[in-house]
Amino acid sequence: xxxxxxxxxxxxxxxxxxxxxxxxxxxxxxxxxxxxxxxxxxxxxxxxxxxxxxxxxxxxxxxxxxxxxxxxxxxxxxxxxxxxxxxxxxxxxxxxxxxxxxxxxxxxxxxxxxxxxxxxxxxxxxxxxxxxxxxxxxxxxxxxxxxxxxxxxxxxxxxxxxxxxxxxxxxxxxxxxxx
Numbered sequence: 738x739x740x741x742x743x744x745x746x747x748x749x750x751x752x753x754x755x756x757x758x759x760x761x762x763x764x765x766x767x768x769x770x771x772x773x774x775x776x777x778x779x780x781x782x783x784x785x786x787x788x789x790x791x792x793x794x795x796x797x798x799x800x801x802x803x804x805x806x807x808x809x810x811x812x813x814x815x816x817x818x819x820x821x822x823x824x825x826x827x828x829x830x831x832x833x834x835x836x837x838x839x840x841x842x843x844x845x846x847x848x849x850x851x852x853x854x855x856x857x858x859x860x861x862x863x864x865x866x867x868x869x870x871x872x873x874x875x876x877x878x879x880x881x882x883x884x885x886x887x888x889x890x891x892x893x894x895x896x897x898x899x900x901x902x903x904x905x906x907x908x909x910x911x912x913x914x915x916x
Contacts, residue, residue: 740780745911747773748889762889762913764860768802777888778806780910781858785811790883791853794818794844796871799860803888807858816848816855818871829878833870842870844878851879862887862909865896872905884908 738746747770749763767773785807792814795804801817808815821830821841828843849855855875862868862885872882882905890897890909900907 740776741911744773744777744780744888745913748911760913762861762891764799764888767888777910778803778810781807781886782810784886784908785856788856788883789854790856792816792849792855792880794849794855794857794871794875796842796857796859796867797823800858803860804858807856816844818842818844818857818874829874831870831874831877833866833873835866836864840867840870842867842874844874846878849875849878849880853880854883855880856883857885859885859887861889861891862896862900862907863891863894865894865899868896868907869899869903869905872900872903889913 747767749766751761751763754761790813793804793808794816795801796818797820805815821843824843824845827846829846830841830843832839832841857871859868868885875882885900885905885907887909890912892912892914
């Protein structure tokens with residue numbers, strides 16, 4: 738088995754969650770598996786070890802689990818991107834559209850310095866709304882987005898297409914298409 742097949746095999750599929758007709762891709766089983774988790778982090782390290790990156794931005798909450806390990810291994814800082822109202826210091830926020838309404842993400846105003854090269858990490862790419870908002874927030878803070886990275890891509894939901902169309906690079910370890 739190659740790395741993609743191994744990682745795919747360690748992700749639990751939960752039908753009809755959070756509602757009927759949705760196949761939920763649960764990465765907690767991958768994180769619980771010591772070899773699977775290490776293999777996942779190592780794959781990201783291999784990709785980013787030679788890239789010019791100043792810090793890792795992890796999107797709440799599973800992006801913290803992956804981003805923290807990658808930041809540690811690459812000896813980079815970790816920038817937590819949180820939902821509104823979760824950070825204690827002065828923040829900068831970015832509001833974005835959801836299917837029915839809006840949401841907002843935040844980072845501390847001093848989390849990214851002008852000109853820093855930032856890698857954005859999250860567990861899963863679905864519609865791309867939160868990921869694109871994070872990229873815009875990093876730019877609003879003065880950073881430059883190097884790439885957006887995910888364990889899982891669900892291309893049928895259109896997020897990867899939106900990221901490409903917005904002019905960002907992205908990377909995923911596995912895809913689940915049409916399932």
